[in-house]
Amino acid sequence: MWRRFAHLSLSISRTKLQSFEPTVLKLINTFSSDSGSDGVASSRKPFITFVLGGPGSGKGTQCERIASTFGFAHLSAGELLREEMSSHSENGELIRNVIKEGKIVPSAITISLIKKAIDSATSDKILIDGFPRSEENRMAFEKIIGVEPDLVIFFECPEEEMVKRILGRNQGRIDDNMETIRKRLKIFEDLNMPVVEHYSSKGKVHKITATGTVDEIFERVRQVFASLRWQVTVIIA
Numbered sequence: 001m002w003r004r005f006a007h008l009s010l011s012i013s014r015t016k017l018q019s020f021e022p023t024v025l026k027l028i029n030t031f032s033s034d035s036g037s038d039g040v041a042s043s044r045k046p047f048i049t050f051v052l053g054g055p056g057s058g059k060g061t062q063c064e065r066i067a068s069t070f071g072f073a074h075l076s077a078g079e080l081l082r083e084e085m086s087s088h089s090e091n092g093e094l095i096r097n098v099i100k101e102g103k104i105v106p107s108a109i110t111i112s113l114i115k116k117a118i119d120s121a122t123s124d125k126i127l128i129d130g131f132p133r134s135e136e137n138r139m140a141f142e143k144i145i146g147v148e149p150d151l152v153i154f155f156e157c158p159e160e161e162m163v164k165r166i167l168g169r170n171q172g173r174i175d176d177n178m179e180t181i182r183k184r185l186k187i188f189e190d191l192n193m194p195v196v197e198h199y200s201s202k203g204k205v206h207k208i209t210a211t212g213t214v215d216e217i218f219e220r221v222r223q224v225f226a227s228l229r230w231q232v233t234v235i236i237a
């Protein structure tokens with residue numbers, strides 16, 4: 001039956017895609033970004049977005065909205081580490097100490113958790129929230145996983161706003177106290193920002209002003225994802 005159809009592969013915006021008659025479209029679940037590498041996505045390679053920003057800048061909150069609106073799997077590096085910490089695994093104590101100090105967990109541990117989460121994700125559009133947090137994290141990911149992100153979102157937020165949000169977060173986290181927050185803010189400047197600068201120089205970063213209401217910020221984020229070019233196969237009957 002499929003042999004009677006001509007297949008045409010093209011890149012098309014999501015808005016235009018929605019106006020097509022669904023019966024003549026077969027959507028391959030991949031897409032590429034305008035700023036992406038080669039613009040040609042394979043149906044097997046996941047579309048990876050790194051979501052970066054200081055502690056309390058709203059990464060987790062906005063990732064939930066992106067995931068539910070655009071069908072992404074949301075993997076939070078911090079959540080994966082906290083789960084591992086609570087599972088009493090051999091690395092649990094090490095992770096607890098590093099998080100309490102606001103430092104960065106060795107890349108091999110974090111990447112192995114991320115890899116497992118990617119492998120079991122139900123979407124091949126993946127948000128990796130809070131990773132990479134250092135150049136060492138970044139280089140290890142690119143080496144072990146063997147891909148670069150297709151897109152990087154960076155939430156820019158003033159320090160005093162981040163501190164206010166963390167102190168109001170109320171999730172019982174061992175690192176949400178003023179002493180650890182100060183250390184995390186320093187790590188953010190010293191180790192996280194070089195990662196943002198690296199991907200900025202490659203034209204992959206979309207900087208989002210992370211002040212205002214959750215809805216206002218999501219409207220800025222939404223525009224980035226709505227402008228992604230979907231890779232579709234059109235089946236012409």
Ligand SMILES: Nc1ncnc2c1ncn2[C@@H]1O[C@H](COP(=O)(O)OP(=O)(O)O)[C@@H](O)[C@H]1O
Pocket residue numbers: 053054055056057058059060061062165166168169170210211212213214217
């Ligand atoms: N735009 C916003 N305005 C006020 N509070 C916010 C906003 N976005 C998130 N929050 C709250 O701030 C805290 C930190 O947000 P979160 O998404 O956990 O940030 P991150 O993952 O970057 O640390 C949470 O309690 C969240 O509910």
Ligand SMILES: Nc1ccn([C@@H]2O[C@H](COP(=O)(O)OP(=O)(O)O)[C@@H](O)[C@H]2O)c(=O)n1
Pocket residue numbers: 053054055056057059060076077078079081098099100102103104105106110129130131132133137175184
């Ligand atoms: N790539 C990562 C991500 C988090 N972490 C650790 O986990 C802590 C919490 O990360 P998180 O992403 O949940 O924190 P928020 O920025 O969401 O507040 C960090 O401060 C680090 O100690 C890490 O070591 N390596």
Ligand SMILES: [Mg+2]
Pocket residue numbers: 059060076078130
């Ligand atoms: Mg978070």
